[in-house]
């Protein structure tokens with residue numbers, strides 16, 4: 001295997017501390033150029049990215065998330081609260097970033113528009129679910145491209161879905177149209193930390209093989 005790909009993969013870490021330095025628009029354009037080379041179902045590129053560099057908006061987003069974390073905490077007993085308090089702080093770890101990118105996606109109704117009303121409703125549901133998942137997976141691939149490209153441009157980044165607790169408020173702040181789904185936030189900036197490598201499960205523990213007779217190893 002090419003060592004280049006290992007180098008690129010191992011340079012990616014979730015960076016959550018950032019230098020107090022804005023990220024230039026040209027650098028972000030380059031980052032998004034690389035992100036959007038991702039494959040997508042039927043090459044529909046069902047993604048749009050909201051790029052926020054306004055600190056006041058980022059603060060308001062974090063405030064909205066903190067409010068929802070507090071609302072969740074209010075419905076836990078003391079042991080749950082203890083466990084969630086530290087975890088919940090990770091939901092606002094985009095606040096110190098000079099840039100937050102919000103990936104959004106919208107299913108492309110190809111099949112669902114072609115089938116007639118005679119289709120079994122359960123099959124129609126699966127068609128719609130397939131289209132929704134196709135948009136989500138395509139956009140997640142662009143997100144991974146972004147995360148891998150960031151360190152190559154001198155940037156640090158981390159994906160966050162915890163903030164989706166406040167999805168309704170974030171959608172409003174980011175002016176995400178109703179038909180678009182907000183998938184995550186990605187904090188981006190020049191890194192002010194070198195995060196340690198995180199552990200992975202042994203690969204054998206996450207595989208299940210279904211081999212045919214011709215598998216001869």
Ligand SMILES: Cc1cc2nc3c(=O)[nH]c(=O)nc-3n(C[C@H](O)[C@H](O)[C@H](O)COP(=O)(O)O)c2cc1C
Pocket residue numbers: 012013014015016090091092093158159160161162163195198
């Ligand atoms: C879908 C997804 C959601 C995540 N959500 C959060 C989050 O809300 N807050 C956070 O601080 N990190 C979040 N992370 C970062 C993970 O904690 C991190 O990827 C994991 O601990 C492995 O560390 P590494 O990225 O440095 O390899 C998220 C990562 C992914 C892929």
